[in-house]
Amino acid sequence: MNKVVAGPDEAVADVFENATLMLGGFGLSGIPENCISAILKKGTKGLTCISNNAGVDDFGIGLLLKTRQVKKMISSYVGENAEFERQLLSGELEVELIPQGTLAERVRAGGAGIPAFFTPAGVGTEVATGKEVREFEGKKYLLEHWLRADFAIVKAWRGDTAGNLIYKGTARNFNPMMAAAGKITIAEVEELVPLGALDPNQIHTPGIYVQRIFQGKNYEKRIEQRTVSK
Amino acid sequence: MNKVVAGPDEAVADVFENATLMLGGFGLSGIPENCISAILKKGTKGLTCISNNAGVDDFGIGLLLKTRQVKKMISSYVGENAEFERQLLSGELEVELIPQGTLAERVRAGGAGIPAFFTPAGVGTEVATGKEVREFEGKKYLLEHWLRADFAIVKAWRGDTAGNLIYKGTARNFNPMMAAAGKITIAEVEELVPLGALDPNQIHTPGIYVQRIFQGKNYEKRIEQRTVSK
Amino acid sequence: MLDKIGIAKRIAKEVKDGMYINLGIGIPTLVANYIPPQLSVVLQSENGLLGIGPFPKESEIDPDLINAGKQTITMMPGSALFNSAESFAMIRGGHVDLTILGAMEVSEQGDIANWKVPGKMVKGMGGAMDLVASAKHIIVAMQHCSKEGASKLLKKCTLPITGIKCVKRIVSDMAVLDVLPQGGFKLLERAPGVSVEQIKNATEGRLEIEGNIPEMQL
Amino acid sequence: MLDKIGIAKRIAKEVKDGMYINLGIGIPTLVANYIPPQLSVVLQSENGLLGIGPFPKESEIDPDLINAGKQTITMMPGSALFNSAESFAMIRGGHVDLTILGAMEVSEQGDIANWKVPGKMVKGMGGAMDLVASAKHIIVAMQHCSKEGASKLLKKCTLPITGIKCVKRIVSDMAVLDVLPQGGFKLLERAPGVSVEQIKNATEGRLEIEGNIPEMQL
Numbered sequence: 001m002n003k004v005v006a007g008p009d010e011a012v013a014d015v016f017e018n019a020t021l022m023l024g025g026f027g028l029s030g031i032p033e034n035c036i037s038a039i040l041k042k043g044t045k046g047l048t049c050i051s052n053n054a055g056v057d058d059f060g061i062g063l064l065l066k067t068r069q070v071k072k073m074i075s076s077y078v079g080e081n082a083e084f085e086r087q088l089l090s091g092e093l094e095v096e097l098i099p100q101g102t103l104a105e106r107v108r109a110g111g112a113g114i115p116a117f118f119t120p121a122g123v124g125t126e127v128a129t130g131k132e133v134r135e136f137e138g139k140k141y142l143l144e145h146w147l148r149a150d151f152a153i154v155k156a157w158r159g160d161t162a163g164n165l166i167y168k169g170t171a172r173n174f175n176p177m178m179a180a181a182g183k184i185t186i187a188e189v190e191e192l193v194p195l196g197a198l199d200p201n202q203i204h205t206p207g208i209y210v211q212r213i214f215q216g217k218n219y220e221k222r223i224e225q226r227t228v229s230k
Numbered sequence: 231m232n233k234v235v236a237g238p239d240e241a242v243a244d245v246f247e248n249a250t251l252m253l254g255g256f257g258l259s260g261i262p263e264n265c266i267s268a269i270l271k272k273g274t275k276g277l278t279c280i281s282n283n284a285g286v287d288d289f290g291i292g293l294l295l296k297t298r299q300v301k302k303m304i305s306s307y308v309g310e311n312a313e314f315e316r317q318l319l320s321g322e323l324e325v326e327l328i329p330q331g332t333l334a335e336r337v338r339a340g341g342a343g344i345p346a347f348f349t350p351a352g353v354g355t356e357v358a359t360g361k362e363v364r365e366f367e368g369k370k371y372l373l374e375h376w377l378r379a380d381f382a383i384v385k386a387w388r389g390d391t392a393g394n395l396i397y398k399g400t401a402r403n404f405n406p407m408m409a410a411a412g413k414i415t416i417a418e419v420e421e422l423v424p425l426g427a428l429d430p431n432q433i434h435t436p437g438i439y440v441q442r443i444f445q446g447k448n449y450e451k452r453i454e455q456r457t458v459s460k
Numbered sequence: 461m462l463d464k465i466g467i468a469k470r471i472a473k474e475v476k477d478g479m480y481i482n483l484g485i486g487i488p489t490l491v492a493n494y495i496p497p498q499l500s501v502v503l504q505s506e507n508g509l510l511g512i513g514p515f516p517k518e519s520e521i522d523p524d525l526i527n528a529g530k531q532t533i534t535m536m537p538g539s540a541l542f543n544s545a546e547s548f549a550m551i552r553g554g555h556v557d558l559t560i561l562g563a564m565e566v567s568e569q570g571d572i573a574n575w576k577v578p579g580k581m582v583k584g585m586g587g588a589m590d591l592v593a594s595a596k597h598i599i600v601a602m603q604h605c606s607k608e609g610a611s612k613l614l615k616k617c618t619l620p621i622t623g624i625k626c627v628k629r630i631v632s633d634m635a636v637l638d639v640l641p642q643g644g645f646k647l648l649e650r651a652p653g654v655s656v657e658q659i660k661n662a663t664e665g666r667l668e669i670e671g672n673i674p675e676m677q678l
Numbered sequence: 679m680l681d682k683i684g685i686a687k688r689i690a691k692e693v694k695d696g697m698y699i700n701l702g703i704g705i706p707t708l709v710a711n712y713i714p715p716q717l718s719v720v721l722q723s724e725n726g727l728l729g730i731g732p733f734p735k736e737s738e739i740d741p742d743l744i745n746a747g748k749q750t751i752t753m754m755p756g757s758a759l760f761n762s763a764e765s766f767a768m769i770r771g772g773h774v775d776l777t778i779l780g781a782m783e784v785s786e787q788g789d790i791a792n793w794k795v796p797g798k799m800v801k802g803m804g805g806a807m808d809l810v811a812s813a814k815h816i817i818v819a820m821q822h823c824s825k826e827g828a829s830k831l832l833k834k835c836t837l838p839i840t841g842i843k844c845v846k847r848i849v850s851d852m853a854v855l856d857v858l859p860q861g862g863f864k865l866l867e868r869a870p871g872v873s874v875e876q877i878k879n880a881t882e883g884r885l886e887i888e889g890n891i892p893e894m895q896l
Binding site: 026027028029030052075076077078079080085088089095097099100101102103104105107108119120121122123124125126127157168169170171172173174175176177204221222223224225226227228229 | 726736750759765812
């Protein structure tokens with residue numbers, strides 16, 4: 001089963017106006033740099049982006065915010081981005097903030113066919129507004145629903161032609177759950193290898209979740225907080 | 231953080247009468263052979279065992295059924311065991327049969343702090359008796375609750391002294407979810423290695439879930455259906 | 461009338477290139493042997509493997525590598541191993557394209573019974589309830605009648621059911637039939653040497669016969 | 679009055695051998711520097727790592743290895759990497775023994791506010807709501823008062839809250855206090871050179887003072 005496409009332009013060619021996208025990554029780590037550039041070039045508008053963060057002013061999803069291609073962000077933390085804050089305060093951008101664990105689990109639920117589940121995060125806060133609250137063994141929980149997307153766009157370290165993926169370090173983050181929750185899942189990888197080159201016991205994302213894969217180029221992997229020890 | 235115990239006898243020493251145990255494995259693959267033997271020797275009675283299968287007459291959990299140490303089995307499939315069927319039909323053994331995916335997800339929910347979730351498995355069948363049914367996007371789902379245990383007993387291929395585990399082949403099965411759902415989790419491994427010997431990117435069960443670990447002995451790894459191609 | 465291998469061969473013709481498929485225990489497992497080799501498909505085993513290969517040679521046997529029927533197996537290049545929760549996430553999430561499983565009874569509404577005979581058999585449902593509740597496309601392999609000649613394609617199942625309104629297509633030893641969205645069996649093909657009349661007599665549920673019914677090509 | 683490093687040092691004394699700990703951004707991250715080296719503890723980073731090591735040397739920097747504050751880090755021997763769903767499964771499932779995080783306000787009921795200042799700051803809650811809703815033990819690092827001198831240990835939080843009835847212990851620049859199960863702050867220790875009177879004046883919520891209040895040992 002060969003899922004290889006030529007590159008990011010072909011991979012995102014059918015991303016349509018007002019589509020819902022999931023984009024992997026935590027901060028700028030593990031983000032699909034090549035596909036973000038291709039969507040930027042394509043200029044598709046009205047996007048709803050589900051991603052833990054919103055990039056920085058001049059990198060990651062921040063690039064799509066600048067060009068006003070994003071209608072709505074669904075994230076847990078967006079504090080790294082001044083343009084984001086401006087658009088939000090001016091009402092140009094819709095934003096839904098979700099606790100990080102709830103976001104991760106809602107995406108996982110989307111891929112796993114679980115329409116709703118109970119979680120304690122946000123009980124008694126404004127996140128609970130309008131949500132069912134139920135008590136289990138003396139503790140209160142909120143009912144949260146699955147999240148799915150028209151396109152899930154993920155970044156992995158190594159992948160094979162059948163779409164099996166292995167991530168590296170903490171660049172794994174949201175990528176595996178998102179890979180499972182897209183109607184179409186696009187994976188860009190640093191190294192594309194032949195079938196049989198990956199150890200089946202080490203696969204993080206089984207190929208069944210991935211529809212398109214390509215080897216990306218020129219990864220910048222920008223660092224937000226370069227910290228070193230003496 | 232050193233979680234190493236001397237062997238199976240020490241590992242299961244505090245397994246008490248009427249305790250709830252989770253036991254990893256699918257069929258006879260990936261079952262904690264050493265700990266089952268130790269519990270057999272110890273003779274603890276009244277156990278509730280949560281395990282996908284119930285072993286065969288003379289191996290796996292079947293051994294504990296023979297000695298009548300098991301009060302209740304919670305499983306998805308128990309068809310390999312004549313003594314089991316006899317005890318069940320005679321009313322000596324309580325049995326709760328759960329769809330395999332629901333069992334896997336209820337155990338995962340137990341480890342993940344999710345008290346309940348919706349799943350489509352069993353809608354309209356006797357499994358749905360007494361359960362809340364709710365419709366999402368035109369499809370019906372059952373509300374299912376988490377499962378947790380006093381002791382989760384798992385078998386891995388390799389493990390380190392901090393309890394990080396790697397499984398092999400399809401012997402992984404229910405072990406990772408159970409490892410997370412035990413108040414006390416005991417891991418027996420074929421090979422116990424020093425801290426730092428396992429690649430952090432390949433860990434299947436992070437050590438945080440494991441309280442005790444030891445290197446097992448004399449693994450029999452019995453095969454139920456030896457099938458070969460010419 | 462088809463034997464087990466005949467049923468498996470006929471079902472193999474339903475397989476399309478690029479499919480991810482879950483094969484149940486029994487006849488469905490045999491289907492793997494008859495999938496045209498030019499098709500690229502991936503077989504899922506619900507105990508945690510995508511990419512089931514052929515049975516091993518004696519020297520390749522690995523007790524840590526079995527399928528859902530507990531048979532020793534091998535892996536294909538490009539396989540992936542995972543845990544049982546991930547396996548059923550795949551199934552429940554609709555990522556498996558085709559599920560092929562056996563049945564003791566099917567109703568004209570598409571209900572299926574295959575896990576329990578009260579008072580006689582208590583083996584459990586295994587993964588069947590998850591599979592039938594979630595699969596995009598379900599093909600059932602079954603005998604059209606019991607040994608005593610009673611129809612197993614019924615108005616209503618008499619055995620405890622595994623799932624409701626889920627079966628899309630049936631390949632029996634006598635015929636290929638679809639379950640219609642509004643209920644009823646639509647006869648598509650006859651097994652070699654089996655007449656429409658015989659199928660009519662062997663089907664308790666409502667049977668829709670339109671035009672000439674061709675014989676199966678195996 | 680303690681500076682940030684003083685608060686971090688005092689919190690480090692709460693750490694016990696064998697603990698799995700999640701450290702929030704800011705002062706809590708500094709705590710790692712002062713955990714006695716004879717204690718064996720594992721630090722969790724909610725973006726998918728157990729076993730955070732020291733910051734890397736220039737030559738070791740890996741952009742694929744960061745903590746929840748997006749700082750470059752290293753791994754300790756025996757580390758494990760995982761995805762965000764697994765990370766919060768750990769947190770939600772009560773497997774993390776201790777959570778240390780910052781706060782803008784804490785109420786005498788143990789409510790905490792640390793994610794939003796309406797009209798001024800919209801950064802999001804990140805993992806804080808999950809952490810405070812699930813942690814077995816929560817220690818808060820905070821300033822006792824605002825720059826304007828207003829108390830941040832309140833009867834009721836004025837800012838949007840992150841979680842209810844969850845804070846167990848507070849280490850501020852002025853004091854160590856417990857939140858009592860029935861509500862109210864119990865004064866345990868004074869910062870060096872800070873009087874009970876000063877703490878009283880700086881605490882809006884109900885303050886319980888019993889006997890002689892010792893000065894912190896750092």
